[in-house]
Amino acid sequence: MDKRFYFTTFLAALIALGIGISIGHFAIGKQQTTNSVKYERLTRQTDAQNYEKFISLVQAKNIEANLKDLTSRPHMAGLPEDLESAQVIEERWKRDGLQVTKPKYNILLSYPDNNKPNRVTLTSTDGTIIIQTEGVEKAYDPTQPKTVNPFLAYTPNGTVSSTKLFYANYGRLEDLKHLASIVGNASLQGSIIIMRYGRIFRGDKVIHAQYFGAVGAILYNDPADYAPFGTTPDQVYDQKWFMPPSGAQRGSSYTGNGDPLTPTYPSTDYMYRVEEGTISSLPRIPAQPIGYGEAQVILKYLQGSEVAAEWCGTLSNIRYRYGGVLLNKSSIEVKTYNRLERKDTYNVIGIMKGDIEPDRYVVIGNHRDAWSLGSVDPTSGTAAMLEITRVLGEMAKNGTFFVFISVQY
Structure with a gap:
């Protein structure tokens, strides 16, 4: 047999095989696979009624109930109340049909002393106290649990004092440079610097004051930024939502990312x-936030030339000055009792797994811990997110919501 015979036989067999496959493909009925059903379902045109269904199921009263429950007590990171709130969210998401994990992290956190409030004290030359800040805020509702004392997290504990007090506007780098150009760099050494909140991160204000030689820092909320319609009782909390005279802004002064001890890495x-002593993003000087009612008294003792118009706030009967040696050679002291402590805290992750591309994610997130009760920041977001997962979980169970890619909360 020659090669032509083998080739002809092979070609004939190949043609016969092709004809058989074609007959089988078109002649035998086929059932759709699960994957093809999913694909057709998820690639069809969006039904506007599903959106309307989602909106109709969202209940404002549920968001309100979530908010009231989660803000019924302070829940700073690392405290038992922080774990309780994590467990509440974990159980809710499990009930909504999400795949839930609750990883633990051990983080360097900062706390005030609830029994020893941080204070700023202005004293005359004969030792008479002109003003000593309360270290706590006015309680408007005695039935509410006590909130966390005002403090600047991650600033050190300690006591510093000076006869020199300077005002540095918002504490921006350009503000400190301008102040130094007016009073001289040497004058700022060993001083205390008072700055108003706004424009930049609070931690940068403290770091800038430290860089220019201050031994302590004071932050306050000027009415120009936080009570724009005046400071009379009818224009501030609890009649309006603007900052009252005793209000003090808590918050972190850490200028890095993540756990200070494991920067940019998870603190597992x-x-x-x-080592704590090597962390350059932690402030080295004591600092404390105070209310603008208290700042008003302290600013009256500033000397030096008056500031430019753009540096002026709106505290009544105050001439904003650059400062220097305090009036009547008074002295000012910042005393803080903050502490650093490694504590366990928890993240809660809930996932609605995608049907087609489960390895692609839409991430909807919100932090859970708060410096006080946290009704606006952050719990307004958490309360709404819990209602979203409730509704989507209900729609998924009823077959009216299908996830193309994964959604992670």
Whole structure:
């Protein structure tokens, strides 16, 4: 047999095989696979009624109930109330049909002393106290649990004092440079600097004051930024939502990212941790927030030339000055009782797994811990997110909501 015979036989067999496959493909009925059903379902045109269904199921009263429950007590990171709120969210999401995990992290956190409030004290030359800040805010509702004392997290504990007090506007780098150009760099050494909140992160204000030689810093909320319609009782909390005279803004002064001991890395048990003393993003000087009612008294003792118009706030009967040696050679002291402590805290992650591309994610997130009760920041977001997952979970169970890619909360 020659090669032509083998080739002809092979070609004939190949043609016969092709004809058989074609007959089988078109002649035998086929059932759709699960994947093809999913694909057709998820790629068809969006039904506007599903959106309307989602909106109709969202209940404002549920968001309100979520908010009231989650803000019924302070829940700073690392405290038992923080874990309780994590467990509440975990159980809710499990009930909504999400895949839930609750990873633990051990983080360097900062706390005030609830029994020893941080204070700023202005004293005359004969030792008479002109003003000593309360270190707590006015309580408008005695039935509410006590909130966390005002403090600047991650600033050190300690006591510093000076006969020099300077005003540095918003504490921006350009503000400190301008102040130094007016009073001289040497004058700022060993001083205390008072700055108003706004424009930049509070931690940068403290770091800038430290960089220019201050031994302590004071922050306050000027009415120009936080009570724009005046400071009379009818224009501030609890009649309006603007800052009252005793209000003090808490918050972190840490200028880095993540856990200070494991910067940019997750603070798990096995992670390497740096020494606390080597962390340049932690302030080295004591600092404290106070209410503008208290700042008003202190600013009256500033001397020096008056500031430019753009540096002026709106505190009544105050001439905003650059400062220097305090009036009548008074002295000012900042005393804080903050502490650093490694504590366990928890993240709560809920996932609605995608049907077609489960390895692609839409992430909807919100932080859970708060410096006080946290009704606006952050719990307004958490309360709404819990209602969203409730509704979408209900629609998924009823077959009216299908996830193309995964959604992570």
